[in-house]
Amino acid sequence: MRLPLPCLALLLSVSLPALAARGVFMSDVAVDAVEQPESRKVVFNVEPGRPYPLLKKGGPNRAWCKLQGASAEGWVLCEGAPESTAPAAPSAAALVAADRSRHDLDEEQAGPASARAVSWKPATGCATTCDSAPLFAKPPPLSAMDREVLDLCPARPDVSVSEGDVRRFITRHYDDPRLQRALSVAGRPGARQANIDWLTGLWVSTGPRNAFTHVFCGDDWQRGPIGGLHFLPRYAQLEAEGRICYQGPARGKAALKGDAYLIRFKGVAPWSCGEKRIGGFSRSPDAVGLVSIGTRAFARCCARGGAKKEGGVYSAPDLGGTNWRIWCGTRNGTYGIATLHPTDDKATCGE
Secondary structure, eight states: OOOOSSSEEEEOOTTSOEEEETTEEEESSOEEEESSTTOOOEEEEEOTTOOEEEEEEESGGGOEEEEEOSSOEEEEEOTTOOSSOOOSOOOHHHHHHHHHHHHTSOHHHHOTTSOOOOOOOOOOSSOSSOOSOOSOSSOOOOOHHHHHHHHHSOSSTTOOOOHHHHHHHHHHTTTOHHHHHHHHHTTOOSOHHHHHHHHHHHHHOSSSSOHHIIIIIOBOTTTSBOBOOOOHHHHHHHHHTTSEEEEEESSSSOSEETTEEEEEEEEOTTTOOOEEEEEEEESSOOHHHHHHHHHHHHHHHSOOTTOOOOEEEEEOGGGTTOEEEEEEESTTSSSEEEEEEEEOSOOSEEO
């Protein structure tokens, strides 16, 4: 999947005359936004000429656009939208209107953990292109699961993956043996729906930010130090799109140490002007593997029941020798995972 820089990039099919920007969608005709791609349940009506925050593309053949309405998220068909073109940037008026739409959300209906944004403006005042060689001369091949997670990552840097999307991802992969082992380590056998709720809360919590977005997609792009981005396919995607620039190894002369990369990188305008002085991700675990490792690490390294224990360095015999740093706390709302990433530090907890 390739997502362009924020721009008016999508000329939609004749059946739905519309323009979509990276972050903005406008239709020339009134259409229904439905609950899921190809669903018959209408969640709100898209008014002609009105800009709507564009969260992402997805669905069958990536022919659908997910929009943020006044009090709900919905999908509209936007088949034929080329994702590799990059014409002119959206007008300031369109961006302001989209931001105003975000601010007009009904807080109670949208919910505190929804994927709403706050006053996003394209980053300015830093480089718009990279001046150094990329970490990956050729982007690594993507698995179906990699693409599934990348489809969840928002199209705007200030938006979080929604609780509903995380819940659906966990539900689809609930029976994976690695996730079942993680639940066993956490002392939670059986009770499928209760476990799905628990896992979702562990990774999303109740705040506007969440650990799933932090680990898999990256966050805090506008706050200064770039947050998270500990999923190799997402780093490779953003690097290939020219949104981030590799700045060399974080320690020593080699970026790759064992199975994990430890690197420095920075954002590129208009996506971000942030920097990451020490960041890393592993080559081995896929997305379900990362969720499973994080869940096991939470169970072994983080206190539950209200006690204050911020985490540790987790290890287990089946993890190929890579240790994982986990931080826990209420950063994202209620107590849960704050971050997870590979580390060369010595283990302090594990199995």
